[in-house]
Amino acid sequence: MSPHRLAATAAGVALLLHAAAPFAQERGTEGLPKEAVLEVEEEHTTAVLGPASPHWVYVLDPVFPHLIASKVYVVDGDSVRIIGMINTGYVPNIALSPDGSRIYVAETYYSRGTRGERTDVVTYFDGSTLEATGETVLPRGRFLVVPKKPDAALTFGGRYLLSFNMDPATTVSVVDVVEQKYVTDIEVPGCSLVFPTGERSFSMLCPDGSFVDVAFEPDGTATIRDQEPFFDSEDDPVFEHGVVSEKDGRAFFVSYEGMVYEAKIEDGRMRVAASWSLLSDADRAESWRPGGWQLMAYHAPSDRLFVLMHRGGRWTHKHAGEEVWVFDANTHERLQRIPLEHHSITISVSQDENPLLFALSEEASLTVIDLGSGEVKGVLEGLGDSPFLTYVVGE
């Protein structure tokens, strides 16, 4: 700062003191409530979050109007307030360590913003300070798409991050997040996305409506096993956003027309065990169907499945949900219909005994509902530009 500027600033400070002085003389601070008396000089600190709460939700905003500069907000569902944010790159994906102490971000950068050399990287963030602590480069790149959760996932136990890649050949990059080391890319021709099925195994969805099961060794050698189709990928495809429960060893996928396919995870393989419909004849007559983006959530402690539903014809599969339908995943009985004032494209459910439902709308609002009381705890409006995905600890 130049001496001239410094003098001007000093004058400003002096003015401020001068202006405040008569007020202080006149009123003093005696008799005022304690909280009304400000510290004359306070220390400026930076907040840390501490251990992750099951009631926090991590909201990924790809920021459609400025795709190269995306964000992840951390929101406390109890207070319905933002408690932190991290900056992320071009169409990123994230994964939370099982205890939420680390956030892994798979992201893409160009060295001059929209130009220059491309780098694909997994960045490690401390879940408490929200500061980047390291990175691992993905040499084969990653899948560039409007972010979907199964673009990247942690294996059971959280040792390996799997990052799907389409360039347009399809591979899965494996990163050891403990050693912070790139392991390999596993080529799985034609199949997409990653659904973990074990500590070193995952499944993918293939164009013919089948799973392919992949297992790998710590050195990166892989075994790939095909399966038979379990759904009609021409007439009634399943949505990409299936849910996998590590805790219960089961996974659920739902189709455009409302069929649920339940898989049991056995020896690192997806075994489709049952299929049933979300819809009764009466529901179909009213044109109810599943839809949205991250349209399904599973609450492992109560075996409940949550699905966003709207009324519409075929090819409305990304339309926002008017209601969340709640099903008993064992009896397939519909337990509840939760109407949404803000129609939503994405839902998550916290994995504790007193679960919260988080619902994102296309108007960038987050609604938090206490599933115990059914009460709306709050609505956070203006949460970024285009929030699309939500993550909770212990999914």
Added chain:
Amino acid sequence: MKRQGRFDRLVENAARRIAQKTSRRSLLARLGTLLAGLALVPVLPVDRRGAISRARAEEFAKMAQTTDPTQCNYWRYCAIDGYMCSCCGGGPSTCPPGTHPSPSSWVGTCINPDDGQAYLIAYRDCCGKDSCGQCACLSLEGEMPVYRPQLNNDIVWCFGAPNMVYHCSSAAIVGRA
């Protein structure tokens, strides 16, 4: 027969779509599946998919127009997703200055309401600058999950372009369906 004719067209569309994305050998395999599926159709009580699909295609074409490519109801946009290049200094088959069309694309089928014909539309992205941010449209006619990539509109279709930053979406005619 009118119904048969339309159904044939639907099948032909499907075959062309498959042809765009598969090798000859797997195309033959898929056609085999398709034909086997077709043989079953007459015994089914309701041709559910066919009926709904035709209804939706005609529905989009009914409200579609052929003069203003800055509007979401422009006929070629029946399955587009993103910012329309026509609002960003380009057109339905022209990239805005300084951006590059992807040599790859996914392919949809839209009906031109003026002549009632179905056309194959290549949904290519223009790549190399940050999002244009104008005229966001989302249509879903025939749109499929990413495990069927050539029918998905969420993918950044910039494969083979000098740079894969998404700027805007275009919709070039590549044939008659």
